[in-house]
Amino acid sequence: MERIKNLYTDFKKAMERLAQALSEDLSKGSIIVDGTIQRFEFTFELAWKLARAILKFNGVEAETPRVVIKEAFKSKLINDKDGDAWIDMLEDRNKTSHIYDEKQALKIYDKIKLTHYKLLERFEKNVKGGSHV
Secondary structure, three states, X not given: OHHHHHHHHHHHHHHHHHHHHHOOOXXXXXXXXXXXXXXXXXXXXXXXXXXXXXXXXXXXXXXXXXXXXXXXXXXXXXXXXXXXXXXXXXXXXXXXXXXXXHHHHHHHHHHHHHHHHHHXXXXXXXXXXXXXX
């Protein structure tokens, strides 16, 4: 349980930092896009690892992000309507470490701002509301 609490605390801090990055003015340059994507990567990593720890605590073995997402969906850590969107978010996360094209980076930035951040917020509410921490 202590591991879950620590991961949750780190996840909450990462969410705050991601929100801060998303509130920055894009006219400041590509550094804002790059920094936001990096914060998204870190936040997503903490989210799936937090879900994995909660699942493990409840006796569910899941080791890879894709399997963790599927099991988290089954156990209601991820909302019913959000399952496919989480897989899409995972795919975007996998793309981010290989982005060299500014247009592609902006496309993922927009998805982080419009969709992915909201998914992570709902996940946080489910974790907190489900008394997992």
